[in-house]
Amino acid sequence: MTAVIAPPQIETTYLGWAKRRLFASPGDTVLTLIFGGAMIWFFQFLLDWAVVNATWAEGGKELCREVSGACWSVIGARGRLIFFGLYPYEEHWRSTFACLLIIATMVLSCVPWFWSMKRLPVLWLSGFGAFVVLMYGGIFGLKVVTTEQWGGLSLTVFIFCAVVVIGMPLAIGLALARRSKLPVVRLVAGSIIDLFRSLPLLTILFTAAVVVPLTVPDWAQGNKLGRVVVAFALFFACYQAEIIRAGMQAIPDGQEEAAAALGMKYGSRIFDILLPQAFRNSLPSTINQFVITFKETSIVTIIGFFEIMASANAAVGTGEWTAQYIEVYFFVGFVYFLFVFGLSRYGAYLERRARLSNVR
Amino acid sequence: MLKIIISIISAVAVGATLAGPARAASGDTVKTIKERGSLLCTGHNGSYLGFAEVDDKGKWKGFDIEFCKALATAILGSPDKLQIIPVSWAQRFPALQSGDIDVIIKVTGWTMGRDTELGLQFGRPYFIGPTTILTRAELNAKSAKDLEGGVFCINAGTSIERIVADYMGARDIKYEALNFEKAEELRAALYAGRCDALAGFGPFLAATRFNAPNPEDFVIIDEVLALEPEGIAARQGDDNFIDVINWMVSALLTAEENDVTMANVDKQRANPPSPTIGRLLGVTPGIGDRLGLSNDWAYNMIKAVGNYSEIYERTIGKDSPYNLPRGKNHLWKNGGLHYSLVLD
Numbered sequence: 150m151t152a153v154i155a156p157p158q159i160e161t162t163y164l165g166w167a168k169r170r171l172f173a174s175p176g177d178t179v180l181t182l183i184f185g186g187a188m189i190w191f192f193q194f195l196l197d198w199a200v201v202n203a204t205w206a207e208g209g210k211e212l213c214r215e216v217s218g219a220c221w222s223v224i225g226a227r228g229r230l231i232f233f234g235l236y237p238y239e240e241h242w243r244s245t246f247a248c249l250l251i252i253a254t255m256v257l258s259c260v261p262w263f264w265s266m267k268r269l270p271v272l273w274l275s276g277f278g279a280f281v282v283l284m285y286g287g288i289f290g291l292k293v294v295t296t297e298q299w300g301g302l303s304l305t306v307f308i309f310c311a312v313v314v315i316g317m318p319l320a321i322g323l324a325l326a327r328r329s330k331l332p333v334v335r336l337v338a339g340s341i342i343d344l345f346r347s348l349p350l351l352t353i354l355f356t357a358a359v360v361v362p363l364t365v366p367d368w369a370q371g372n373k374l375g376r377v378v379v380a381f382a383l384f385f386a387c388y389q390a391e392i393i394r395a396g397m398q399a400i401p402d403g404q405e406e407a408a409a410a411l412g413m414k415y416g417s418r419i420f421d422i423l424l425p426q427a428f429r430n431s432l433p434s435t436i437n438q439f440v441i442t443f444k445e446t447s448i449v450t451i452i453g454f455f456e457i458m459a460s461a462n463a464a465v466g467t468g469e470w471t472a473q474y475i476e477v478y479f480f481v482g483f484v485y486f487l488f489v490f491g492l493s494r495y496g497a498y499l500e501r502r503a504r505l506s507n508v509r
Numbered sequence: 510m511l512k513i514i515i516s517i518i519s520a521v522a523v524g525a526t527l528a529g530p531a532r533a534a535s536g537d538t539v540k541t542i543k544e545r546g547s548l549l550c551t552g553h554n555g556s557y558l559g560f561a562e563v564d565d566k567g568k569w570k571g572f573d574i575e576f577c578k579a580l581a582t583a584i585l586g587s588p589d590k591l592q593i594i595p596v597s598w599a600q601r602f603p604a605l606q607s608g609d610i611d612v613i614i615k616v617t618g619w620t621m622g623r624d625t626e627l628g629l630q631f632g633r634p635y636f637i638g639p640t641t642i643l644t645r646a647e648l649n650a651k652s653a654k655d656l657e658g659g660v661f662c663i664n665a666g667t668s669i670e671r672i673v674a675d676y677m678g679a680r681d682i683k684y685e686a687l688n689f690e691k692a693e694e695l696r697a698a699l700y701a702g703r704c705d706a707l708a709g710f711g712p713f714l715a716a717t718r719f720n721a722p723n724p725e726d727f728v729i730i731d732e733v734l735a736l737e738p739e740g741i742a743a744r745q746g747d748d749n750f751i752d753v754i755n756w757m758v759s760a761l762l763t764a765e766e767n768d769v770t771m772a773n774v775d776k777q778r779a780n781p782p783s784p785t786i787g788r789l790l791g792v793t794p795g796i797g798d799r800l801g802l803s804n805d806w807a808y809n810m811i812k813a814v815g816n817y818s819e820i821y822e823r824t825i826g827k828d829s830p831y832n833l834p835r836g837k838n839h840l841w842k843n844g845g846l847h848y849s850l851v852l853d
Binding site: 210214226227229230233234235236237238295297300355358359360362363373450451452453454455459460462463464465466467468469471472474 | 553556557558564566597607608716830
């Protein structure tokens with residue numbers, strides 16, 4: 150007979166929770182009051198600025214001068230510039246659809262049903278294909294819009310997705326190559342990773358955009374945006390490869406040896422046994438890398454691309470609106486927040502899912 | 510082994526350097542532009558107040574952009590045959606050498622280093638960038654001398670700091686300098702009354718005044734501490750293109766000198782009041798043939814963007830929010846430094 154110990158009684162009311170977590174001791178109470186007060190003050194201030202004393206009314210500099218809070222009129226007047234950059238005004242609907250499309254592709258590829266070697270490539274190829282057709286045009290009677298005119302949120306999201314989608318397979322390849330048994334393969338992969346990791350992203354992008362046309366013959370140059378995306382993807386892949394390799398190293402060698410003993414082929418050992426576990430192990434760092442990459446896309450403004458940060462700068466860079474830079478940066482910050490927060494919530498969901506399947 | 514690697518690397522490097530200038534010098538830019546049917550001109554990666562801005566509809570505007578339009582019209586007959594390529598400050602010179610752009614019209618100072626070492630060739634200055642002083646109207650200062658003993662807000666670590674020190678030192682005017690790192694801080698300090706005056710680049714001062722809580726409280730003093738001539742830059746060794754650029758700028762000034770405007774250009778062309786205007790507008794042929802352009806290029810250009818004065822006032826002058834005084838950018842006869850070349 151084992152004695153059954155009843156679980157400790159926990160008050161489940163809000164009051165009980167507060168008493169237990171916030172006011173358990175005099176020290177706790179003091180800390181709670183201090184931080185609670187600071188938080189109330191901060192949110193009150195934010196609310197006053199962003200909502201209570203703010204205006205959304207249409208108007209210019211004169212109106213903004215009279216408002217003590219945020220003057221969101223700037224978003225009304227310059228919002229389309231922020232979201233679309235230099236994309237031709239009459240064609241903004243194309244950029245809107247293209248952006249929604251690529252976001253939808255991104256969301257769909259987060260659904261487990263799509264996670265197969267057949268479905269995922271098909272999904273991304275069709276997503277990118279449709280995006281480029283919509284943005285670039287030239288068929289179905291759509292006017293051609295060159296990549297120099299692409300901009301705003303669509304460009305930011307496009308660069309991010311393209312970098313991740315090109316970079317991920319590259320990263321897997323590099324990670325596998327680096328633990329290959331063939332010394333040459335191992336050495337080459339290691340050198341590529343070490344080389345790209347030791348160069349600043351800015352230098353790599355500047356070289357791809359500006360120096361390549363000076364040294365490479367015309368026929369091999371391709372499009373500037375394409376070059377930049379590929380260079381960025383290489384950079385991403387080198388970091389991601391090391392993350393995946395870390396995930397692989399956490400798996401005991403015995404598993405692969407057992408699989409080999411059972412007669413499983415190399416591909417099957419990698420894709421059915423090694424990689425799924427490696428991904429699960431490296432999930433937090435992978436999400437981290439995605440988030441960093443999303444925010445780093447704004448570096449492309451230095452080589453003349455009008456992604457959302459550059460268009461925000463252009464939006465405040467006119468006499469009428471220079472004073473409203475706080476509102477515009479706040480707004481763009483919020484857009485970044487939506488994406489990055491979405492990413493991290495998705496990461497948390499994946500981790501929960503991985504834990505559940507571990508239990509099984 | 511090491512020797513082989515080094516020789517390979519140096520061979521590639523030599524090849525690259527040979528290929529670079531060869532590409533840059535090759536060809537006749539005007540012909541390339543005509544074949545392409547559009548001029549590739551510089552924009553900005555964001556906005557440079559008054560010179561390259563983006564309007565609500567995503568279209569470029571500003572002083573530099575107007576000169577891009579003028580050049581496009583001169584060569585191709587229409588201001589729409591223009592592609593503005595957004596480039597950052599750092600990117601403009603390599604972008605020109607690689608052929609991403611045909612010409613740099615981007616408030617670019619004509620310096621010896623750029624002229625001789627970067628493989629650039631400058632056209633005559635199209636804008637004279639002044640370093641000047643913005644002060645409070647209530648001080649009633651007419652010159653730097655009147656600000657003796659005052660506090661000057663200055664952008665730390667820029668050439669402005671040195672310019673002010675030199676200028677004031679040479680005239681033995683005592684002042685107190687208050688340095689700030691960022692433009693926003695500089696402006697805030699002036700608005701808050703922490704300094705009596707702000708020294709800086711003319712267009713920046715104009716924007717600072719425009720954004721003041723009460724713009725009438727501030728005036729720009731008509732005294733120039735230093736000048737930077739801004740030129741239009743093209744690739745070295747394309748003489749015809751530089752000719753086109755020089756005569757484009759000159760024609761805008763000739764038009765202003767002779768009161769030829771966007772509005773009256775048709776009337777003037779139908780009945781030229783002077784031989785110079787006749788030649789300018791192509792009534793007497795010659796202005797185009799000799800440059801390899803059509804004879805009505807100057808007419809088209811003035812019809813599209815107006816003369817120098819119209820461009821200036823519309824974008825940074827009195828019809829713009831910035832209201833930057835013409836100052837040294839006036840014609841010579843109005844006290845400025847601009848003059849037209851002789852149209853014979």
